[in-house]
Amino acid sequence: MATSFNFLLLLLLLLLAGSTAAFPNFFLSPSFYSYTCPQLQGIVRSTMKEVIRNDTTNIGAGLLRLFFHDCFAGGCDASVLLDDTPEFVGEKTAPPNRNSLRGFEVIDLIKKRVEAACPRTVSCADILALTARDSVALLHGPRWKVWLGRSDSMAVDQNAATFSLPGPGSNLPILLAMFAAKGFSARDMVALSGAHTLGRSHCSLYRDRIHGDSNIDPAFSAALRATCPLSAANATATAPFDRTPERFDNWYFKDLVAFRGLMKSDQALYGGGLVDPLVEIYSEDNEAFGRDFAEAMVKLGNLSPLFGFYREIRLNCRKVNA
Incomplete structure (x- = not known):
């Protein structure tokens, strides 16, 4: 009887869990x-x-x-x-x-x-x-x-x-705390940050870093300052997160080790912090990065999927059904 009660209580707690925990895969x-x-x-x-x-x-x-x-x-x-x-x-x-x-x-x-x-x-x-x-x-x-x-x-x-x-200015303690609140480990956080191996960012999001940070490669920051000055005039300029922005690989981590992280929140992962060893592993082992990223993405996809009331299968993704 007690065992059945405990199981039911555990199941109820899982059903009531908010966004801070991933639902079990079942x-x-x-x-x-x-x-x-x-x-x-x-x-x-x-x-x-x-x-x-x-x-x-x-x-x-x-x-x-x-x-x-x-x-x-x-x-x-x-x-x-x-x-x-x-x-x-x-x-x-x-x-x-x-x-x-x-x-x-x-x-x-x-x-x-x-x-x-x-x-x-x-x-x-x-x-x-x-x-x-x-x-x-x-x-x-x-x-x-x-x-x-x-x-x-x-x-x-x-x-x-x-x-x-x-945010683009988040430091390492903030990043670790925000991901931990969702049930992610430090390894999950670093692996998911590697999504920045794809795409570009706007000048307004990395301007403060290239004009004010000291933990940045001088040649890298100088090149970016040419198209992203302190003034707001060129706020539409963009830059890639890493050297291969159209290929999913571990160059994001190689660039962090070289202090070429584009945003403050990128470089926060490397440079005397607790997760430096993870960044170094991923910078040297693309397969390890890919494996950990895939596992973290499964975990991300399990964050509070919607069941019960206030849900539907939308016919148009932009609006609720009539």
């Missing part, structure tokens, strides 16, 4: 759509191949970031995809997301194709998870099993989107 399954939409993964992958082949702006980085910003701020529920309405202001306009997230039109295209094949079946949250995986895989990174079965949120949490996401 709530989701890699084969969730095997019978209801067996075409799903093929549709997503073929569309992602098409999109990345025609991409000139590294949309893969944008979709990977979109997934992270959805999951890390309130759970993997596709709330970040919702447009503003007269009833609520969406997460897209929260400060970390405003004018910076992209890839929404790709999700729209995939959702349209999935709906044509499997009407009212696949959530936008699951599509986001698959596009993140395929973005990495198609850009020469690792693959992993995506656990599926999430529902879509009918509400937004702009407060979580505003305050839960790491």
Whole structure:
């Protein structure tokens, strides 16, 4: 009797857990759509191949970031995809997301194709998870099993989107604390930070570092200052996070060891801190980085998937169903 009670109590606590803990995998399954939409993964992958082949702006980085910003701020529920309405202001306009997230039109295209094949079946949250995986895989990174079965949120949490996401000026203690609050280890945090091996950043986000930090390669900072001065005139300039911005590899960590991290929050991972050994391992071993990144992405995808009330399978990822 006591054993049964303890099991039920544990199950209740898991069901009530908030965004600070990942749901166990038995709530989701890699084969969730095997019978209801067996075409799903093929549709997503073929569309992602098409999109990345025609991409000139590294949309893969944008979709990977979109997934992270959805999951890390309130759970993997596709709330970040919702447009503003007269009833609520969406997460897209929260400060970390405003004018910076992209890839929404790709999700729209995939959702349209999935709906044509499997009407009212696949959530936008699951599509986001698959596009993140395929973005990495198609850009020469690792693959992993995506656990599926999430529902879509009918509400937004702009407060979580505003305050839960790491910022470009975050130091190492802040980064460790923010990730630990979501159930991630220091290894998870460093591996997930390696997502910055893809894409570029805006001058406004790295200006303070290249003009004020001393833990930076002088030649690197001098080159960036030429296009990103202290004045706001050239705030539209961008720079890659590492030397291979269109390939998923460990150059991000090689650059950190060389003190060529683009933002303060990047270089915070290396230079006399607790996670220096992890950065050095990843800088020397691309396979170790890929393996740990894949494991951390599975964990990220398990952050508070939506069950119970206030959920649905959206027909249009930008708005709740009528």
